[in-house]
Amino acid sequence: MSERSAVHSTFAIERIYEATPARVFSAWAEPEAKASWFGPKVLTGSDHKLDFRVGGEEHLRVTASDGAIYLFDSRYEDIVAQQRIVYSYDMHRNEDRISVSLATVVLEPHGSGTKLTFTEQGVFLDGHDTPAAREHGTGELLDSLGEKLSEEPS
Numbered sequence: 001m002s003e004r005s006a007v008h009s010t011f012a013i014e015r016i017y018e019a020t021p022a023r024v025f026s027a028w029a030e031p032e033a034k035a036s037w038f039g040p041k042v043l044t045g046s047d048h049k050l051d052f053r054v055g056g057e058e059h060l061r062v063t064a065s066d067g068a069i070y071l072f073d074s075r076y077e078d079i080v081a082q083q084r085i086v087y088s089y090d091m092h093r094n095e096d097r098i099s100v101s102l103a104t105v106v107l108e109p110h111g112s113g114t115k116l117t118f119t120e121q122g123v124f125l126d127g128h129d130t131p132a133a134r135e136h137g138t139g140e141l142l143d144s145l146g147e148k149l150s151e152e153p154s
Helices: 021-029 031-035 131-151
Strands: 006-017 046-050 057-063 069-080 084-093 096-110 113-125
Touching: 006 131, 021 031, 021 096, 021 113, 021 131, 031 046, 113 131
Parallel strands: none
Antiparallel strands: 006 113, 046 057, 057 069, 069 084, 084 096, 096 113
């Protein structure tokens, strides 16, 4: 049997977007909009389902270039339109659960745009993932969101 471990970590990432809180919120809430920025940029196969409501679930399955299958399964715990999204999620790589997390997205007006604060409280399991890698990946996702928002007219 392999050695088991649980590493707990909390991180917060801030981004400023030149888009209204309503537009940023919609990018999380609308299935087609979210699919356009959420997930790795290079995929060999993916499946995404989003039921954006309190108690609703989101599922993302992607196959990496090395053949590994990653699963993201979440449940929306709290949603306040244009202000806050709270969800719990776990991630798997093939058969291994690599983490369990609670994520909070807070949207605040910032001039004519929006300040987004993403906070994650996670437990990273058995050395399959690390807090630093997750924070880096989340930062890349939030950058992808910013790119999508800048491509769309205000």
